Amino acid sequence: MLNYILSRILTFIPTFVGVTLISFGFIRVLPGDPIIVMAGERGMSDARYAELSAQYGFDQPLYKQFWDYLTGVVQGDLGNSFVTKRPVWDEFFALFPATLELSICAMLFALALGLPAGVIAAVNRGKFFDRALMSTALIGYSMPIFWWALLLIIVFSGNLQWTPVSGRIDLLYYFPDPTGFMLIDSLASGQSGAFKSAVRHLILPTIVLGTIPLAVIARQTRSAMLEVLGEDYIRTARAKGLSTGRINGIHALRNALIPVITVIGLSVGTLLAGAILTETIFSWPGIGKWMVDSIFRRDYPVVQGGLLLIAVMVMVVNLTVDMLYGVINPKIRKR
Amino acid sequence: MSLLRIRNLSVDFATASGKFRAVDQVDQDVDTGEILAIVGESGSGKSVSMLAMMGLLPWTATVTADEMTFDGHNLLTMNTKARRKIVGNDLAMIFQEPMSSLNPCFPVGWQIKESLRVHLGLNRKQRHARAIELFEQVGIPDPERRLSAFPHQMSGGMNQRVMIAMAIACKPKLLIADEPTTALDVTIQAQILDLLASLRDETGMGLVLITHDMGVVAETAERVSVQYAGQKIEEQRVVPLFDEPHHPYTNALLDALPERATEKRLPTIPGVVPGQFDRPAGCLFSPRCKFADAKCKAESPAPQSDALGRARCFYPLNTDQRQAS
Numbered sequence: 313m314l315n316y317i318l319s320r321i322l323t324f325i326p327t328f329v330g331v332t333l334i335s336f337g338f339i340r341v342l343p344g345d346p347i348i349v350m351a352g353e354r355g356m357s358d359a360r361y362a363e364l365s366a367q368y369g370f371d372q373p374l375y376k377q378f379w380d381y382l383t384g385v386v387q388g389d390l391g392n393s394f395v396t397k398r399p400v401w402d403e404f405f406a407l408f409p410a411t412l413e414l415s416i417c418a419m420l421f422a423l424a425l426g427l428p429a430g431v432i433a434a435v436n437r438g439k440f441f442d443r444a445l446m447s448t449a450l451i452g453y454s455m456p457i458f459w460w461a462l463l464l465i466i467v468f469s470g471n472l473q474w475t476p477v478s479g480r481i482d483l484l485y486y487f488p489d490p491t492g493f494m495l496i497d498s499l500a501s502g503q504s505g506a507f508k509s510a511v512r513h514l515i516l517p518t519i520v521l522g523t524i525p526l527a528v529i530a531r532q533t534r535s536a537m538l539e540v541l542g543e544d545y546i547r548t549a550r551a552k553g554l555s556t557g558r559i560n561g562i563h564a565l566r567n568a569l570i571p572v573i574t575v576i577g578l579s580v581g582t583l584l585a586g587a588i589l590t591e592t593i594f595s596w597p598g599i600g601k602w603m604v605d606s607i608f609r610r611d612y613p614v615v616q617g618g619l620l621l622i623a624v625m626v627m628v629v630n631l632t633v634d635m636l637y638g639v640i641n642p643k644i645r646k647r
Numbered sequence: 648m649s650l651l652r653i654r655n656l657s658v659d660f661a662t663a664s665g666k667f668r669a670v671d672q673v674d675q676d677v678d679t680g681e682i683l684a685i686v687g688e689s690g691s692g693k694s695v696s697m698l699a700m701m702g703l704l705p706w707t708a709t710v711t712a713d714e715m716t717f718d719g720h721n722l723l724t725m726n727t728k729a730r731r732k733i734v735g736n737d738l739a740m741i742f743q744e745p746m747s748s749l750n751p752c753f754p755v756g757w758q759i760k761e762s763l764r765v766h767l768g769l770n771r772k773q774r775h776a777r778a779i780e781l782f783e784q785v786g787i788p789d790p791e792r793r794l795s796a797f798p799h800q801m802s803g804g805m806n807q808r809v810m811i812a813m814a815i816a817c818k819p820k821l822l823i824a825d826e827p828t829t830a831l832d833v834t835i836q837a838q839i840l841d842l843l844a845s846l847r848d849e850t851g852m853g854l855v856l857i858t859h860d861m862g863v864v865a866e867t868a869e870r871v872s873v874q875y876a877g878q879k880i881e882e883q884r885v886v887p888l889f890d891e892p893h894h895p896y897t898n899a900l901l902d903a904l905p906e907r908a909t910e911k912r913l914p915t916i917p918g919v920v921p922g923q924f925d926r927p928a929g930c931l932f933s934p935r936c937k938f939a940d941a942k943c944k945a946e947s948p949a950p951q952s953d954a955l956g957r958a959r960c961f962y963p964l965n966t967d968q969r970q971a972s
Contacts, residue, residue, distance in 0.1 A: 544747040550703050551742075552762050552813070553735030566752040643751045643799040 313638075320631050327627060328620075332385060335619035336378055339612050346394055346610040368394075385620065391613030393606070400617035404599060409492025410480065411591065411598030415583050417514055418522035419576070426526045427565075427572070430533020435560055437538060445530065452527035457586055461520040461593045468516060475516050478595035482509045521590045525579040532575045536568035543567070569640050577633030581626045650821055650853050651677040651700070654714035658692070658699045658877075661707045667923045669695045669708075671877040674957075677821060677853045682844065684856045684868030684885070686900075690920050692877040693857045697823045701740055702730050718820055736766040739814035743826040745806035749798040755809045756794025762816045781812040785842060804835035808842070815846060821853040822846075828863065840867050861904055865889060873897050876920050876931040883956040891965035893951070893958040896932045930960070938962055 347364045348355075356364075365371045369380060384391060390400040429449075433442040469477045476482070480494045487501035495514070498506035540546065541564055549563040584600070591600035599618060606614035637644045658670040670692040677683050685693045699710045700722060715722040717738055722730065742748040750758060759781060760774040769777060775794075782790030785808040798806055807827060814822055824843060828836035844867055847854045856868060864871055864885065872882040873894065881894040892898045899916045901907060908914065918935040921927060929946050933939040942961055950957040955966065 544742060544744055545750040547703055548742065548748045548810070548813075549750070551701060551735060551740045552765070553731040553733070554761070554765060555731065558765075563750055563753075567750070641752050642797045 317631070317635070320634065324624075324627055328624070329382070331620055331623040332382055332616070333378070335616045335623075336381060338619075339607075339610070339615045340374070342607075342610070344610045346612055349610045350394060381616070390617035390620070393614045394611045395606075395609055395614075400613050403602065403614065404618060404621055406492070407597060407599050407602050410494070410596060411584070411587050411600060413493045413495065414514070414517055414521060414590070414596060414598060415580075415587060417518040418583060418586075419525060419579070421518050421522035422525035422529050422579075423576075426529030427533055429530040430572075431537055431560055431565060431568075433530070433534045434537030434541060435556075442534075446534065449527040449530045452523045453531075455523060457520060457524070457589045458593060460523060461516070461590060464516050464520060465593075474512075476509075476513050478593075480510065480513050480596065481506065482513075485509060517590050517594045517596055520593070521583065521586050524582060524586060525576075528575050528579060528582075529572060533568060533572050536571040537564055540564045540567045566640060570637055570644075573633050573636055573640070577630045580629045584622050584626070649676040650679045650681075650718055651675065651855075652714060652716050653696070653700065653712060656696055656699065656710070656712040656715065658695050658704065659709045659711075661709070662923070664923065668926075669877055670699065673874070673877075673879045675872065675879070677855055679820065679853055680847065680851045682847060682854045682856060682867060682869045684858060684864040684871045685874060686858055686861065686864055686871060687874035688859060688920055690876075690922075691874040693859075693874050694825050695877075696874075697740070697825065697855060697857060701734055701738065701823070702727065703734075703740075732766075735762055736817045737820045738823075739817070739819040739821070740823040740825060741807070741810045741814045741827050744830050745803055745810050746798065746830070748810060749806055751798055754795045754797055755801070755806075756796075759794075759809070759813045759816055762813060766817045777816070778812075781816055782808075784815070784846070785809075785812045786838075787812070803831050804839065807831060807835075807839055811839075811842065811846070815850070815852075818850060819852055821855065823855045823857070825857045826859070827856075828858075828860075836863075837866075843867070861900060862906075873900070876926070878931060878959060879950075879957075880932065880960070881956045881958045888956070893956040893963040893965055894932075894960050895936045895938050895964060897958075898964055899935075932960075938964075 347361060347368070347370070350364070351361075362371075369377055372380070381391070388401070390404075392399050393403060396403065429445055433445045436442050465477055468474045481498065485498070485501070485503055485506045487497060487503060487506065489497045490500075491497055494510045495507065498510040537560070541560075545567075546559060546564055549559045554563070587596075587598060588600035588604055590596065591598045592604050595601070599622070603615065603618045605611075606618065653673065653675040656670055656673045656675070657668065660667045660669055669690075673692070673696050675683075675685075675696065685697075687693045695704065695708075698704050699708065700715060700717070702722070704710065712723060717733065720729075720733060725733075749755060756775075756778055759778045763769045763774045763777055778794055779790045782793060787793050787805060787808050793801070793805075798809070801809070807830075811827075822843075827843065828839050831839060840863060843854060843856070846852070856863065858864060868885050870882070870884050871888045873880050873888075873896065875896050881888070881892065881897050883893070888897065889901065892901055896916075899914075902914045903916065905913060916935055921931060921934070927933055927944065930936070930939065930943045930948050933943040936943065946961075948959050948961045950959050951963055955963045
């Protein structure tokens with residue numbers, strides 16, 4: 313097992329270098345010059361421009377710049393933001409809890425609805441519920457996130473006034489945030505109504521961000537369940553006189569979870585990409601919004617570092633998923 | 648009153664190209680402590696008739712019967728909840744592929760203890776003790792350690808023993824073994840058959856052995872029911888059946904046994920079992936039967952008397968008028 317993990321971590325290295333290269337190249341391909349953006353509307357003299365270029369190393373050849381960046385990254389230095397001058401590393405971890413909180417809620421939302429929906433659809437295959445559910449899932453999957461978010465805001469925040477439009481919590485509340493998770497911090501603050509406010513702020517972004525994973529999980533669970541329900545061991549379970557709930561919920565679902573966990577792992581990438589849109593729409597102060605802002609500011613270190621950290625996150629999640637296979641189905645553990 | 652009594656059982660499957668009759672008017676009786684073998688080629692409806700009785704067929708199947716009683720319970724009118732109390736408890740079944748019939752995600756001990764909890768309501772300690780006892784009964788060495796093993800960590804023969812242990816966990820009155828040895832090595836086959844027969848001797852349960860292997864029948868069974876294309880075409884006690892088969896199909900099956908072959912070339916039955924679209928109008932075996940005449944091809948024969956093995960044939964063999972060739 314340990315050897316397996318180590319060999320998997322070794323395969324991270326080329327991916328890691330590749331991601332660094334892509335993020336490094338991607339931001340430089342974009343038109344616009346960070347130094348000119350920094351100068352703002354008034355512009356700057358050629359001498360000052362050359363001075364700043366030299367300071368940030370833009371006068372060096374590209375391969376030299378990349379090498380400097382890569383050696384920095386390997387030593388844990390992702391550089392400083394051009395705009396705030398603070399280390400990318402610090403900025404990322406100050407904002408990441410907000411994204412993580414939203415992503416976890418969205419994933420829990422998707423799982424809580426998607427798994428049962430997929431199971432029920434598979435068990436009632438071909439019947440009305442199955443068809444209705446799967447068409448809804450298809451619609452959910454094809455829904456453009458930004459449009460879906462605006463629609464929900466118009467209905468629930470605008471017309472019905474049930475939920476706030478943006479942010480993580482009402483401005484009335486102020487308390488320290490040791491964990492960065494608004495739900496935990498608001499609860500710990502002991503201020504009445506703070507937790508409720510945090511929850512109300514979370515509802516719409518969670519639904520918006522969770523919609524696509526929800527649709528994917530529901531469809532994947534259904535197809536995995538259909539396959540498993542035809543297996544011999546399900547017939548054995550029925551021959552044991554077990555209840556339908558036990559057969560579907562324990563004997564079948566446990567086996568069906570393998571493909572479902574795979575799509576959950578893959579959804580993490582989608583989730584972080586979706587977070588960029590969702591956070592922008594709901595003014596959610598997480599890394600998605602931070603990344604978008606940095607792209608507009610041509611804040612090279614932030615964009616590079618952010619992409620890299622997200623990529624590492626996705627890699628780690630997928631490694632965890634591979635580990636989970638063996639936990640769920642011990643047969644896979646044997647390699 | 649027999650333990651299991653089935654009268655006029657038919658099973659139809661709804662397929663994309665219409666109805667397919669897998670079991671056609673089958674009668675079956677099993678007594679307590681008896682070993683009945685149901686033999687027939689693949690697709691002759693042997694498994695389907697027993698699966699229908701267990702209520703394990705998919706929803707595409709329609710089951711009709713005049714009578715289907717097990718141990719005084721009417722299986723036809725029973726709802727699924729009541730049937731679940733019997734199935735897996737008094738009425739148990741083991742299957743052809745032990746490797747795929749056990750759930751790969753759970754230890755075998757867990758799978759056995761599950762039945763003990765659901766049907767007998769034993770507590771954790773009792774379940775563990777009973778599981779060990781069962782493993783010893785079916786001849787699994789080192790039961791304490793094996794209980795926590797997963798199916799993929801054991802051999803096919805061991806897995807079939809686990810299946811048997813699971814099936815007999817609640818001391819069933821009737822055990823149905825659906826080709827229990829087909830997927831196993833020949834040496835293991837004999838062990839599993841011996842095990843089943845000795846369990847029958849110990850517990851006095853009825854045993855239905857579904858098989859296509861005449862060798863298995865000769866070794867283990869007491870009474871034999873021969874099925875062909877969904878119909879039961881003959882039923883006799885095992886010795887008379889091997890000595891004096893009445894139906895030409897049974898006769899042809901026995902002729903095809905390698906041990907009985909007199910010529911260098913093994914005799915075979917020409918043709919194949921009729922499928923959904925080429926079901927003959929008269930006797931289902933008539934296209935392959937060397938004795939068939941115009942009547943056989945036109946009319947469907949009714950079963951003969953008990954003395955003639957209830958053979959579905961107009962011209963049964965090994966009678967006073969007719970000797971098998």
